[in-house]
Amino acid sequence: MHEKLQSLIIEDEPYYRSSGNEVALFSAAMKRKLPMILKGPTGCGKTRFVEHMAWRLKLPLITMACNEDMTASDLVGRWLLDAEGTQWHDGPLTTAVRYGGLCYLDEVVEARQDTTVVIHPLTDDRRILPLDKRGEVVKAHPDFRLVVSYNPGYQSAAKDMKQSTRQRFGAIDFDFLPQAVEVEVVAHESGVTPEIATRLVSVATQSRALRGRGLDEGISTRMLVHSGSLISEGISPHDACALAMTAPLTDDPDLQAAMSGFVEAQF
Numbered sequence: 009m010h011e012k013l014q015s016l017i018i019e020d021e022p023y024y025r026s027s028g029n030e031v032a033l034f035s036a037a038m039k040r041k042l043p044m045i046l047k048g049p050t051g052c053g054k055t056r057f058v059e060h061m062a063w064r065l066k067l068p069l070i071t072m073a074c075n076e077d078m079t080a081s082d083l084v085g086r087w088l089l090d091a092e093g094t095q096w097h098d099g100p101l102t103t104a105v106r107y108g109g110l111c112y113l114d115e116v117v118e119a120r121q122d123t124t125v126v127i128h129p130l131t132d133d134r135r136i137l138p139l140d141k142r143g144e145v146v147k148a149h150p151d152f153r154l155v156v157s158y159n160p161g162y163q164s165a166a167k168d169m170k171q172s173t174r175q176r177f178g179a180i181d182f183d184f185l186p187q188a189v190e191v192e193v194v195a196h197e198s199g200v201t202p203e204i205a206t207r208l209v210s211v212a213t214q215s216r217a218l219r220g221r222g223l224d225e226g227i228s229t230r231m232l233v234h235s236g237s238l239i240s241e242g243i244s245p246h247d248a249c250a251l252a253m254t255a256p257l258t259d260d261p262d263l264q265a266a267m268s269g270f271v272e273a274q275f
């Protein structure tokens with residue numbers, strides 16, 4: 009393996025609690041080099057799943073969090089001036105394509121439209137990445153895999169994924185775990201007792217019922233892990249939930265009050 013990727017191999021098994029057959033499905037898709045979309049709300053375990061799968065499949069993992077300012081050059085690379093003159097620097101996608109690895113583009117629809125242009129020839133039989141600015145066409149390494157994540161919850165029509173792009177991928181739907189499993193995850197990740205984890209999960213479940221009724225998103229597993237970690241640090245459940253769940257989730261005083269009510273009922 010190329011030295012550039014050696015450090016991106018995940019040595020220790022990332023803890024991932026599966027709730028369906030996603031591990032088998034994803035493994036088969038990766039074996040057949042099918043690019044994948046992981047759909048689901050923020051903080052429900054998509055990134056952890058990818059880390060776990062990269063470890064299982066022994067593939068280096070190259071993650072790129074996408075945002076609205078991200079352009080194709082951020083993915084593929086650019087010419088940069090240094091002491092020795094102008095040098096080409098491969099971007100993260102190019103590194104994965106050239107040397108082989110699992111490239112994970114988190115929240116891909118946030119990136120500018122020009123990024124889809126580079127993804128297209130990589131996601132069909134050609135498996136190539138044209139580097140126009142460098143005058144090179146990189147043929148994908150046999151170990152190159154592409155996985156993107158996407159949150160259908162808060163996408164505006166303009167930012168939706170185009171059919172011409174999405175039809176190149178396979179997709180797996182993620183959602184928050186069933187309550188009992190989420191309790192296990194929160195206890196494992198934060199160190200709280202299953203009893204406290206159960207109460208935290210109850211607060212989240214109630215908040216998720218408010219999705220679309222003022223709240224864009226309910227309390228995620230990530231937020232529960234944060235709250236639990238603070239409780240493990242000796243912070244009171246009220247303060248921990250306010251800091252890690254209620255306050256970050258919404259600025260609306262009424263919704264905050266509703267959320268505090270859910271916490272009061274549990275602790």
Ligand code: ADP
Nearest residue numbers: 023024025050051052053054055056197229230
């Ligand atoms: P996403 O990528 O969907 O935004 P993450 O994968 O970052 O979410 O999940 C947030 C946190 O929730 C993780 O860091 C982990 O602690 C926890 N988590 C969520 N789902 C699981 C799961 N199925 N197994 C283990 N941990 C999980």
